Structure formats: C-alpha cells, structure tokens
Amino acid sequence: MGRPRLYCGQACRQRAYEQRSATAKAGLPGDVVLVSRAELDGLQDRLFQLRCALEDVQTLLQERPTKAELERSLAELVHSTGRLDRLWVTERSN
Numbered sequence: 001m002g003r004p005r006l007y008c009g010q011a012c013r014q015r016a017y018e019q020r021s022a023t024a025k026a027g028l029p030g031d032v033v034l035v036s037r038a039e040l041d042g043l044q045d046r047l048f049q050l051r052c053a054l055e056d057v058q059t060l061l062q063e064r065p066t067k068a069e070l071e072r073s074l075a076e077l078v079h080s081t082g083r084l085d086r087l088w089v090t091e092r093s094n
Contacts, residue, residue, distance in 0.1 A: 048078075051082040 007013040023030055035043075053076050060073045 049078075050080045053077040 020030060023032060053073075057073045057077055060069060065073070086088060
C-alpha cells in the first residue's frame, strides 16, 4: 500500500541524507561520485584491458582467423568484460 519504498531501511535513508548533505556543503552537484585514486586506477586498468581485447579481436577478424583462433580471442574478450561486470560502485559510510 502507498508509495514504493526508496530505501531498504532507516540506516540507508540516513546514509543517503548524509551523502546529500556532504555534497551540498562541498558545493558539488548531487550526481557527483567520488572515488579514490586507487579505485580510479583500477577501473582505468580494466578498461585498458578491455580495449586491448577488442583491438585483438578486430585485428584477428581482418586476418581470416580459424574457428579456434576466433573462439580463443572471443573468450579473452568475454573474460575482460567479466572483470568489468563485477565492478560495483558503493556508497562509503563515514
């Protein structure tokens, strides 16, 4: 009955309020996401791996690959994508 819940519980509601409050005090837009340098570097590394895998597939396609070569290259591409797929951005509680 009523409106759908926005938060899973009071603790999540409180964290969201704290996030909005901290963002407003810093003069940042509400949709800003802050990440550490290490998290950003990790994401950039994963994106680079994905780009390399895509370029490998593209190069291979121009060389008339065998079925086995194509399967191996595509498996590497899926593997690279899988690492990105497991990346989740979560809110940090202070």
